Amino acid sequence: MEKHAAKILSIATAVPPHVVETEFVRREAAKVFGRLGGSLFEHLLPIFGNSGIKRRYSVCPPEWFYEKQGWPERTAEYMRASKDLFKKAAHDALAQAGVAASEISTIVTVSTTGIATPSLEAHVMGELGFRTDVKRVPVFGLGCAGGLSGLSLAARLAVAEPGQKVLLVVIELCTLAFKLNEFTKANIVATAIFGDGAAAAVLEAGPGGLAAVEHAGEHTWPDSIDVMGWRVDPDGFGAIFSRDIPDLVTHELRPVADAFLTRHNLTLDDIDAFSFHPGGAKVITALEKAFHLDQGRLQDEREVLADYGNMSAATVMFVLARALKEKWKGRRLLGSLGPGFTASMMTMQPA
Structure with missing residues (x-):
């Protein structure tokens, strides 16, 4: 570290x-x-x-x-x-x-x-x-x-x-x-x-703290502007969801995550825990499939989604807040998806 x-x-x-x-x-x-x-x-x-x-x-x-x-x-x-x-x-x-x-x-x-x-x-x-x-x-x-x-x-x-x-x-x-x-x-x-x-x-x-930020990175898919975003209408923002985001997560997120980890001389075997942005129930299921996670590994995500819904950028922070209340060992992979269409990723270790 x-x-x-x-x-x-x-x-x-x-x-x-x-x-x-x-x-x-x-x-x-x-x-x-x-x-x-x-x-x-x-x-x-x-x-x-x-x-x-x-x-x-x-x-x-x-x-x-x-x-x-x-x-x-x-x-x-x-x-x-x-x-x-x-x-x-x-x-x-x-x-x-x-x-x-x-x-x-x-x-x-x-x-x-x-x-x-x-x-x-x-x-x-x-x-x-x-x-x-x-x-x-x-x-x-x-x-x-x-x-x-x-x-x-x-x-x-x-x-x-x-x-x-x-x-x-x-x-x-x-x-x-x-x-x-x-x-x-x-x-x-x-x-x-x-x-x-x-x-x-x-x-x-410096010293101390709850967790240490190790590596961070982003990946933006080409020609993906229409996946997610805001439309500016006369009376306010309008939501854009024009592709099957769970399908994209299932088939395209894992290679991106693997490439991110490889750039830092890591593999998924080096990851002990996960914290993801839970965009919806189908997205959580897609994340489990993409990363071959057993039922219960993304329990924080399911509970935050159930109790608060999708709060856009704030949601992954709610998930991380729950994770940091528990003592955990090893390395944690975090991920979220947003307009661009972009994946934001990070690894953390206990401080």
Whole structure:
């Protein structure tokens, strides 16, 4: 292990106040989309029951989504809720690490579900007590891969300045893209799986910590822009899911992971544990097939998906937070997939 590898000192998660049970969403979706799609919706209704999700959290109550909401309204909610979640996640991560806000030299903020200029950290710096010379690194556009790519970036920045502390904050408010007037499979899938959440981590290149970031990398498939992303509509973002992502995971992710490990003189035999972004129940099953994992090896992923839904970039941070609560030995492989279409990968070892 590199002497000055970046160490994760703490990781904290946060969710908004409104709990949305899947059965409630299924009933309401049947009313709304049933009127739009008629009998065609009956073929899509199983998406809700097969999602592997019991509940999710939303920054807005269900009734908010029945009103006409355009860019101004959605952006206002994004700013309000993002600032609250930023403060909660960052405060808890700093407290867990025993670090004061004034000790943070760099803030990496990851979010793809809203637009803020100046970026989110600038809005809360004074309230949380960050220094006026703290370096700000906002990251946009990575979608579900953003949590792991953001963690990789934060780790590299920590290694670049040994002894300096870096704060990573990941905030995704996916529910703000819900549209009750659009009958498309992509919109119905988004309605069935997406939730809101935030996570924060403190990193430092030095002794101690919960885990050490070892290697990180990305792979972007050629001609894959249409696999996943946001469509910019007059009234807000619209979800893009135009390929069979589980099939891509099953057949194409393993060679990419093997190549990543080979570049660092490793093989899958060197991996003792896994933490993946659980995009959905079918994606988890595809990951198990791709990496030949026995049932139960991805239990953290299934539990996070069931309890919180797909929170885009924040989800893998929730999975990692669970993993770090347990004592583990050996090397861990982490992975997430996002727009690009891109795989973000990382290996970790106990600190």
